[in-house]
Amino acid sequence: MKGSLYFKQILPVVLTQILIRLFHVSDFRIVVGLGEEVRLIHAVQHHLSTFGQFVGSAGLTTLLVLWPRFKEPEQRARLLSATLVLTVALCLLVTIVIRFSGDTLAEHFKFAGVTQSFSGSYLSFGCINMALLAVQLCLDGALLSVGLQRFTLLNTAILAVGNLLFDVGAVHLFKEGRLDLPSAALAFVGGTSLWFLLGIVISVTILRRHLPFRKLTDRAAPGLFGVWKHEVGIAITRSISPLWYAYQVGGVAALGPFLVTYQAALHVAYIAAVPLAGALPVAVRDCSREISGKGAREPGTWLKELIFFTFLPCTAFLFLAAILGRPLLETFFQVQASAVEGQFLSLFFVGCGIGQLGHVISVPLRANLKNHLLTRWVVISELLANNLGFLFLSRQPGFHVGWLGYLTLGYASLYTSLVFLSVTRLQRKNGAPMVASA
Secondary structure: OOHHHHHHHHHHHHHHHHHHHHHHHHHHHHHHHHOHHHHHHHHHHHHHHHHHHHHHHHHHHHHHHHHHHOOOHHHHHHHHHHHHHHHHHHHHHHHHHHHHOHHHHHHHOOOOOHHHHHHHHHHHHHHHHHHHHHHHHHHHHHHHHOOOHHHHHHHHHHHHHHHHHHHHHHHHHHHOOOOOHHHHHHHHHHHHHHHHHHHHHHHHHHHOOOOOOOOOOOOOOOOHHHHHHHHHHHHHHHHHHHHHHHHHHHOOHHHOOHHHHHHHHHHHHHHHOHHHHHHHHHHHHHHHHHHOOOOOOOOOHHHHHHHHHHHHHHHHHHHHHHHOHHHHHHHHHOOOOOHHHHHHHHHHHHHHHHHHHHHHHHHHHHHOOOHHHHHHHHHHHHHHHHHHHHHHHOOOOOOOHHHHHHHHHHHHHHHHHHHHHHHHHHHHHHOOOHHHHO
């Protein structure tokens, strides 16, 4: 496939990912108008959005992997319906946990003053947005599967613009004294729910023209739960890890101010990975089509396109961020990182670059329904590097935040190595190189 045609396929998906990132970045910048205490609550709440994004992406990937394997529209409709039910059920479970642990979170992260009075409500809106975002991403997976990815861009554009207007309006009314702080903060986070709901209504309306939705009493699509549960395993680990990491940081008094720096660094990493994140679903879809015997192109074309058009630019940006981490955070997020935090940023962004290679290599495993291996390697890497590693380093004499960058570097290196070994084993089993076997 020529580069121009490839870009036509992935451009709506990439632009969608860019708008999602800009949506979060604008939130992070504008919320400072309500005060640093509200920005701290928002930083904690953001991890719920991250969870929703990963869980929704798990549903999206599941649909892309299984969609080519089902020919009848009724089967595909049941596949989508069952994926949505599983996604909502998981988000509901997380919401229940957050509701019962709201006071504990407020105490742990030291929400103070008037912000403590509405922190529970703020996190509740965060849970609602988490579920709505996850549902929207599942619907995006269906739109992408039927070749209507342009509508994913439309929905995200509506969300980004509408949410920006709500954010600016809430801060403006607060500064004019027409809204008190609790009302302005809840309007700030609650406006997002309305725009998510509008996007979901648009997506469902469009999909109803292409899929004959049936009742869930029909037999669900075979193989759905096996793929979905492992994708969700990856999603839960990758989304809870930053939250648990932030929880650990919040428990170390000397690291308190570092939490905002870490949140801004996550935003930069997500922005840098946007092209690859947008192209990966397309690569999984194309790879799955090849395995199903429906690929119309030379085997392995998806890998060449993925590497040259998205992976290399993303990696270059991340390594540039490793060099210019502190100026980036100060310019775009109004966060002034210390010299020690700058050491963390350099190691963190290099580790993110290595991790992107692992995501590229993982595509054949997902398309070959071997995503249980990814779940295993993600969990092992997170446990050894980001959890046990943090406990070990935080107890060493002279410990400072710069050391934490080694955790990201260690996690990414271990994860990428394990995925590479799994793909090598898969290619030997198939008796063909990775490109051809994919």
